[in-house]
Amino acid sequence: MKCVIEDDYAALSRTTAAVVAAAMLQDRRVNLSLTAGATPAGTYRLLAPILAGRPQDIANVHFYNFDEIPNGTDRGVTRSSLDDQVYGPAGIAEANIHGLTLDNPDEIRADLAEHGGLDLILMGLGGDGHFCGNMPGTTRYDRDIYVYDVTPDVPWYHLVEAMDPAPSQVVTFGFPMVLRARQAVLIVSGASKAEALAEILTGPIGTDRPGTVLRTHPNLLLIADREAATLIEPDGAGGFRRR
Numbered sequence: 001m002k003c004v005i006e007d008d009y010a011a012l013s014r015t016t017a018a019v020v021a022a023a024m025l026q027d028r029r030v031n032l033s034l035t036a037g038a039t040p041a042g043t044y045r046l047l048a049p050i051l052a053g054r055p056q057d058i059a060n061v062h063f064y065n066f067d068e069i070p071n072g073t074d075r076g077v078t079r080s081s082l083d084d085q086v087y088g089p090a091g092i093a094e095a096n097i098h099g100l101t102l103d104n105p106d107e108i109r110a111d112l113a114e115h116g117g118l119d120l121i122l123m124g125l126g127g128d129g130h131f132c133g134n135m136p137g138t139t140r141y142d143r144d145i146y147v148y149d150v151t152p153d154v155p156w157y158h159l160v161e162a163m164d165p166a167p168s169q170v171v172t173f174g175f176p177m178v179l180r181a182r183q184a185v186l187i188v189s190g191a192s193k194a195e196a197l198a199e200i201l202t203g204p205i206g207t208d209r210p211g212t213v214l215r216t217h218p219n220l221l222l223i224a225d226r227e228a229a230t231l232i233e234p235d236g237a238g239g240f241r242r243r
Contacts, residue, residue, distance in 0.1 A: 001215060001238075003222045005229050009189045012225045013042030016122070016187050019221065020047060023120040023183070024061045031118050033064045033173065033181070035132055036081035039124040039189050048089035055091060063092060064108065064118065065100040067133030067172035072165050076101070102171050105145040118181035121173075125188045128156060129196050129209035133172025139210040144176040175213050184217045188224040197224060198231035201240040215239075 069077035200211035235241040
């Protein structure tokens with residue numbers, strides 16, 4: 001694991017934007033999976049105008065949604081968020097966007113297998129230790145793409161109960177898909193994520209804290225700001241311990 005600690009969120013966003021942009025600059029097809037949400041928003045604000053001004057340089061780049069929460073439309077929550085945050089502002093061609101739905105896991109799996117797999121996958125970390133759609137109580141470490149039911153008894157139901165309509169199912173890439181990506185990038189910002197970051201780097205691996213498994217990826221880049229990293233320090237053996 002490579003760990004980069006930046007002074008603040010602005011610096012984290014600049015570094016992340018540089019990493020994602022660098023992944024695109026290859027003389028072949030490039031497959032990326034980007035997360036939606038608040039943490040990558042600063043990255044996308046920096047990245048989108050650069051991409052919009054150089055469409056010829058990103059014609060080789062294809063985008064795959066990590067997860068999707070159906071919301072009664074043809075786009076879903078994740079796709080709609082990414083449209084607003086990066087796909088739309090960057091002018092990404094529709095043919096280069098591969099949305100994940102409840103009905104097409106086999107199609108996405110086959111498409112990635114045919115075109116070389118994911119080059120980079122960008123993820124955020126939830127305060128409960130989740131990453132993208134891999135949530136406490138519903139995570140499966142044995143499936144590369146899986147669908148699960150959303151019921152009021154899941155510990156994170158408060159995150160979705162206000163949605164109209166409330167989702168009944170979620171589809172997400174699982175850890176086997178992350179593991180196959182050539183590079184996994186995890187971005188973590190803010191004091192509210194400090195405990196979750198310490199837990200996934202030092203706690204036992206388990207589906208109650210899904211992100212704990214990410215530290216087993218052979219090419220994981222962790223980019224955190226100092227507020228998020230307040231509870232961790234290097235252990236001298238390539239890992240981390242709590243302060």
